[in-house]
Amino acid sequence: xxxxxxxxxxxxxIIWWFIALPCVLYGIYRLKxxxxxxxxxxxxxxxxxxxxxxxxxxxxxxxxxSTTHPTGTGLSAICFGPWITCIVCAIVLLFQALFxxxxxxxxxxxxxxxxxxxxxxVGYIIYRLxxxxxxxxxxxxFLVTACADVSTYIVTSFQLALGAVHPVTGDVVSSFISYLGxxxxxxxxxxxxxxxxxxxxxxxxxxxxxxxxxxxxxxxEERINAAKREADGP
Amino acid sequence: xQQRGKLMAPNYNLExxxxxxxxxxxxxxxxxxxxxxxxxxxxTDDIAAAKIHGxxxxxxxxxxxxxxxxxxxxxxxxxxxxxxxxAIGGMIIGGAFGYWIGQxxxx
Numbered sequence: 460x461x462x463x464x465x466x467x468x469x470x471x472x473i474i475w476w477f478i479a480l481p482c483v484l485y486g487i488y489r490l491k492x493x494x495x496x497x498x499x500x501x502x503x504x505x506x507x508x509x510x511x512x513x514x515x516x517x518x519x520x521x522x523x524x525s526t527t528h529p530t531g532t533g534l535s536a537i538c539f540g541p542w543i544t545c546i547v548c549a550i551v552l553l554f555q556a557l558f559x560x561x562x563x564x565x566x567x568x569x570x571x572x573x574x575x576x577x578x579x580x581v582g583y584i585i586y587r588l589x590x591x592x593x594x595x596x597x598x599x600x601f602l603v604t605a606c607a608d609v610s611t612y613i614v615t616s617f618q619l620a621l622g623a624v625h626p627v628t629g630d631v632v633s634s635f636i637s638y639l640g641x642x643x644x645x646x647x648x649x650x651x652x653x654x655x656x657x658x659x660x661x662x663x664x665x666x667x668x669x670x671x672x673x674x675x676x677x678x679x680e681e682r683i684n685a686a687k688r689e690a691d692g693p
Numbered sequence: 694x695q696q697r698g699k700l701m702a703p704n705y706n707l708e709x710x711x712x713x714x715x716x717x718x719x720x721x722x723x724x725x726x727x728x729x730x731x732x733x734x735x736x737t738d739d740i741a742a743a744k745i746h747g748x749x750x751x752x753x754x755x756x757x758x759x760x761x762x763x764x765x766x767x768x769x770x771x772x773x774x775x776x777x778x779x780a781i782g783g784m785i786i787g788g789a790f791g792y793w794i795g796q797x798x799x800x
Contacts, residue, residue, distance in 0.1 A: 460738070461738050464759065464760065465758040466742065466745055472759065502788075502789035503789070505785045505786070505789035506785075506786050506789045508785065509789065511782070512778055512779070513786065515778075516782065517779065519718060520721075520722040522724075524725055524732030525733075525735060525736065526734050526737070527737045554778060555778070556762070558765070559774050560763065560764040563758060563760060563762055564760040564762070565760045619741060623745050625746075625756070638744075641737050641741050641744065648717075648718065649718075652717075655707070655710050655711050656715075659708060659710075663790070667794065690703075690707075691704065692704040
């Protein structure tokens with residue numbers, strides 16, 4: 460989903476940077492609050508952030524003869540919300556822009572908005588909607604992760620349609636549909652697989668450290684215990 | 694593990710689902726690579742980039758970076774750096790899970 464260096468017009472680069480920067484700064488503030496309140500949140504941050512590092516480096520073949528990568532942001536969106544997720548994504552994207560030429564510094568704002576802000580925000584909204592419903596925790600994690608992933612690519616398509624240096628077609632809507640065919644359609648199978656894998660990771664977190672999830676009010680104690688029983692077997 | 698006098702078997706449904714999902718991606722890859730002779734498996738980023746280059750109507754050299762960028766000198770070095778990124782993630786995940794397992798054993 461990386462928008463390459465030089466592919467967005469300068470005015471759009473500035474606009475996306477202006478949106479991304481305050482979110483990253485607020486994320487740093489929220490991160491300080493969370494870690495000051497509970498130092499035990501740090502290993503959980505390590506796991507959720509580690510998966511963003513790990514999964515976004517994997518280039519997975521798609522059924523359409525191309526490759527794409529998962530984003531891994533859903534788990535972090537559930538545990539820490541979109542603001543803190545935004546910092547981890549900005550670090551990953553900076554690493555990839557500096558050392559891999561995937562994305563660029565001028566487009567870092569745009570890439571942070573798609574992968575670090577709007578994708579996790581969509582996931583976080585789904586999590587909040589399902590948090591206190593009878594929907595299983597694992598189904599919630601699956602849906603959050605898959606939707607955060609696909610929405611990231613939808614936003615990238617939109618960003619390119621709005622501000623690519625050479626528009627594919629005359630109008631934004633047809634350009635958007637054109638980019639959507641490249642990004643979002645190919646992403647669907649990967650997003651489903653990512654959702655299943657991260658639901659499995661969440662099961663291991665519940666089995667190993669359920670108390671941190673309860674203390675951070677990620678899910679209620681009853682729901683965590685129910686999920687633990689579900690994982691342990693009938 | 695015992696509940697109401699019955700032996701409890703761990704539930705591996707998610708593990709099985711994850712294996713099926715990964716196996717399905719592998720099978721689809723094998724099928725696609727044999728069925729689509731011209732499948733290059735290039736990144737979707739590159740496909741979008743090619744579309745933008747194509748729409749410029751001029752040579753691909755036309756799009757210049759706004760900020761100068763270091764580009765890995767070869768595909769091998771790029772793969773190494775991607776592997777390094779995955780390794781950083783893997784080490785952090787392993788460290789955190791190891792810390793939790795250690796804590797659980799202490800109790």
